[in-house]
Amino acid sequence: MRMETADETLAEAARDGDRAAFAALVTRHYDRIHGLAFRLTGQKAEAEDLAQDISLALPAKLSSYRREARFTTWLYRVTVNAAHDRRRRAASHARAADGWGSWELNRQAGIAEEAAALDWLTETMRSLPPELRDTVALTLGEELSQKEAAEVLGISEGTVAWRMSEVKKRLRALARAEDMP
16 A cells, blocks of 8 residues: 555655655655766765665655655755765865875875984984994983083093084084085
């Protein structure tokens, strides 16, 4: 009997909570919803998602059905509106993702620059003689004063100062050499 019942009558019954009427409407019109969704989106997976979303939202949407138009006309309008809403959300998400994407690209570039600088410094430190490397490790790496570094190394503060001066001179020379073509 449900298959012969008019869509409008089923819609009113479904709006009033009749589950069988709702099931009959969805069964009868799901392919129609899906077909229109496919034509609106141009993608099978997107059309399937949209048709399922509409089917899930239909019980709430039925409260706006007033029988001023045929049920199928109203259902087409619901489908078109849902497709437009989905497109707007996708565009908003794309704009937001672009903004975050730029931020993330800049963040990744900053990380890469820091890593390159650290790699350069690590490689440069390896090229220093052990006594200069030890002095740099204590004064810059461990943030010891020249006096404290001198105590640890068993040398004078003046020697620590000379070593740090020597390290700076070598680093500047290496940096200049790398900048030259």
